[in-house]
Amino acid sequence: MDRLENPARRRLFRGKLSHKPEQRLPWVINEAVFTSGCDQCQDCIKSCETQIIVRDEQGFPKVDFSKGECTFCQLCIQSCEKPLFKPQAQINSGQEAPWPATLSINNKCLAKNEIYCRSCQDVCESQAIRFSYQNTSIAKPELTLADCTQCGACISTCPQESISFTFINEADNAR
Template sequence: MINRSRRGLFTRQRPSQQQRLPWIKDENTFTDHCQRCNACVDACQTNVIVKGDGGFPVVDFNHGEGECSFCYQCAEVCPEPLFEPQHQLPWIHIATINSSCIALNNIECRSCGDQCEIQAITFALQVGKVAQPIINTVDCSGCGACISGCPVAAIEMITP
């Protein structure tokens, strides 16, 4: 069993919140049983699954096509029972926009909204300002398309 609270002891880094694959049952099952065989990395249609800390696969929205298509290929090729059934929600992550967003700093930008296929990011017109981004958290699937499209890395995934 991996003690994640102690992972940064020798690297002087805080334990990171890495984006795990969709449909993972739980963190402990994942780290205890994942063989790090890279079958999920090879099967990912959008190439967002990469080797992360300790060789464990993680989702990196700044890699490949920059979004998860929720194709379930990672779960189907996995030799271990790490995944929930496909009919369940893949994860409960949603996008959030931090204060470094250039639209929030009154510079015209709508790249996150342009990347959001399901239109969970809209823009509200403001008097004396550029349109401000609004994320509809009910509609956000957490696919990550908005992350790779942001020119200032102002978007991250959170668990509400």
């Protein structure tokens, strides 16, 4: 499929003047480098072992956690011939977060509305989501962001779609 030459123009004709940040592939340098350097070859989409990489409205790859979780296999990085990702040494150090984002749980959460649910805790291998009783009969979720690997497993299992990543401003995250 051909690369879209000017995605902003397409948004204008569709009546979408602003562009919400997409969940790009893990360890992308930043959005500007990604969208200017990606040739939309779809190699990363084909190589994804969990099939969570899809095309966005402009044809660029993005991660869709409603389809599953990221295993951080790095096949998407290995299949890409463009310099769109942070250096491998930086990635392998384990100190670099895969995305400039933090996990959050909104008020649609069943447990926050006094309905028993712990589906997010059940799939969280790093135990970043735990439940505790806060003067109620139903335990409420608590996030420990330091323990979150950002795999996204909890997002697809939430029956209320109340878990999401909140993007950190790339300008604040620039190094």
